[in-house]
Amino acid sequence: MSDRETWDARHRAALGTPLGAPSAWVMSRALSLSAHDTIVDLAAGRGRHAVPLARAGHRVVAIDIVAAALADARAAAPMDAIAADASRLPLRSGSIDAIVCVNFLDRTLFPSLASLLRPGGAAIVETFTVAQRALGRGPSSDAFLLQSDELPGLLAPLVILENREGLVRDAAGERYVAQVMAMKEAVSRR
Numbered sequence: 001m002s003d004r005e006t007w008d009a010r011h012r013a014a015l016g017t018p019l020g021a022p023s024a025w026v027m028s029r030a031l032s033l034s035a036h037d038t039i040v041d042l043a044a045g046r047g048r049h050a051v052p053l054a055r056a057g058h059r060v061v062a063i064d065i066v067a068a069a070l071a072d073a074r075a076a077a078p079m080d081a082i083a084a085d086a087s088r089l090p091l092r093s094g095s096i097d098a099i100v101c102v103n104f105l106d107r108t109l110f111p112s113l114a115s116l117l118r119p120g121g122a123a124i125v126e127t128f129t130v131a132q133r134a135l136g137r138g139p140s141s142d143a144f145l146l147q148s149d150e151l152p153g154l155l156a157p158l159v160i161l162e163n164r165e166g167l168v169r170d171a172a173g174e175r176y177v178a179q180v181m182a183m184k185e186a187v188s189r190r
Contacts, residue, residue: 019076021171022049023102029124029162029181030100031056037097040116043086043104047073048172053100054079063089091116098122105144110154117184123158124181125151129165131176138175151178158182 026049030039035057041050044062046069054060054077061080062073070081084090086109096116105127113123130145132138139145152160162181167174 019046019048019051021173022052023126023168023172024170025164025168025179026100026102026124026126027052029122030058030098033058033098033122038095039098039100040091040096042089042099042101044073044081045069047076047079049100049102050079051077089116094118096121098124101125101127103127105139105146107154111156113155114158114184117158119184120186121184122161122181123155123183125155126177126179127151129176129178131167135174135176146178151180152182155180155182158184 030049030053033039036059038059038061039053040061040063041047041053042063044050044064045066047062050060050062050073060077061082062070063082063084063086064070065083065085067083070083073079074081082090086104086106089112093115095118097118098121099113099116101123103126117123128138128145130142130147132145133140148165151165152163160180160182162179165178167176168179
């Protein structure tokens with residue numbers, strides 16, 4: 001079964017059920033952005049973060065590989081949605097104010113995120129670390145788990161504003177994650 005088929009089946013099974021709670025850390029950082037900013041929620045799924053951001057008045061573009069999941073998100077809040085594979089994002093370089101990426105890890109994709117951001121744009125990323133295995137749930141493959149202190153390096157050349165790693169407990173549940181907020185420099189250094 002392909003990744004698309006796996007995620008399609010998972011999202012279709014959840015259609016119509018309540019969304020899980022968003023990450024409190026991600027939401028606090030994203031809500032601190034200007035209401036005029038366009039926020040891309042990468043691997044948005046059914047909109048656990050996109051829906052509350054759109055309801056708060058932000059312009060949100062939800063991107064996910066599963067069109068049915070995006071339809072569920074759009075039914076819950078006004079937003080744009082793009083069904084696309086993250087490895088082939090249909091976005092212009094320098095066109096995005098902010099990117100939110102939660103529980104999605106494709107190491108080959110991260111270097112291109114900086115090019116999508118406008119100068120001064122932000123990336124807000126939270127995803128599982130290898131310590132998550134201790135909880136017995138979540139991804140088990142190293143391909144989808146960060147090593148200790150790995151995330152800041154994946155976001156280079158963005159400037160790291162905040163970097164946290166460890167056990168988090170909030171309404172979204174208990175999980176071991178790395179959390180980084182980073183920014184693209186407004187003016188290139190020469």
